[in-house]
Amino acid sequence: MKEFVKGRYRVRLAASAGDVQAAQALRHRAFFGAEGLDCDRFDGACDHVLVEHDTGRLAGCFRIFLMRDGSQLCESYSAQYYDLGALGGFGGRMLEMGRFCTDPALSDPDILRVAWAALTRYVDEKTVQMLIGCASFAGASAAPYLDSFAILKAHHAAPEHWRPKAxxxxxxxxxGKILEAPDLKRGVAQMPPLLRSYLAMGAWVSDHAVIDKDMGTLHVFMGLEVGAIPATRIKLLRALAA
Known part of the structure; x- marks a missing residue:
């Protein structure tokens, strides 16, 4: 992916160890609310996308792991938490997007839009056929999100032939115990913005959430077949990426 500018933001791939460390520092502030570095063994296998404000400040970042097909899923971050055997037979290129975050001091929705523009460019350049990742709900308790989980179960469950297992x-x-009449407005509002974006394009999710006490989050696996994205949505994404 070549560097590009959209409005106040410049997007580029990390080009040095210092760039990756800057992303890790932003991740730590976003995920843990403190200074430090959020890093793991998967960083070295990924491309890191940086969204920089025109002041030079790092406004957002995420990492992407490109796989030739489903046979490489065992190397993905998500495979730590989910049995992805059903997806192992997927024959096209797959891409895992992870560790997406924005500067906690910024609340500009354009950062997410620019991130989607970057992801769209990468998907087109690499002819990716499926996107996967984990959406994170804040906190390790499911109680606040019962409306959200009921909506996901009723309307966005993974097809049986791709469904991840625990x-x-x-x-x-x-x-298990799930609300039969969830509050739709509340349930959608509580979903992470990234997950809402995926669902709007036709993504599906796992039938369970992983309780990650170390990160203090609940992870929900999500998958999106690029060929299933509505044509109108594809057109909008490519216009955004132009």
Whole structure:
């Protein structure tokens, strides 16, 4: 992906160890509310996308792991938490997007839009056929998100032939106690913005959330087949990426 500018933001791939460390520092502030570095063994296998404000400040970042097909899923971040065996037979290129975050001091929705523009460019350049990742709900308790989880179960469940199975020791199973009449407005509002964006394009999700006490979050696996994205949405994304 070549560097490009959209409005007040410049987007580029990390080109040095210093760039990656800057992304790790922003991730730590965003995820833990403190200074430090959020890093793991997956960073080295990923491309890191930086969204920089025209002042030079790092406004957002995410990492992407490109796979030739489903046989490489075992190398992905998501495979720590989910049994992805059903997706192993997927024959096209796959891309895992992860660690998306924005500067906690900024509240500009354009950062997410620019991130989608960058992702669209990368997907087109690499002829990616499926996007995967984990959407994170703040906190390790499912109680605040019962409306959201009920909506995900009823309207966005993964098709059986791709459905991830539980691997993590602690999960909240959507097949268990779930609301029969969720508050739709509240449920949608509580979903992470990235997840809402995926769902608007036709993404599906796992039938359970992983309880990650170390990160203090609940992870929901999401998958999006590029070929299933509505034509009108594709047109909008490519216009954004132009």
């Amino acid at each position: 691997r993590a020791p602690l999960v909240y199973d959507f097949k």
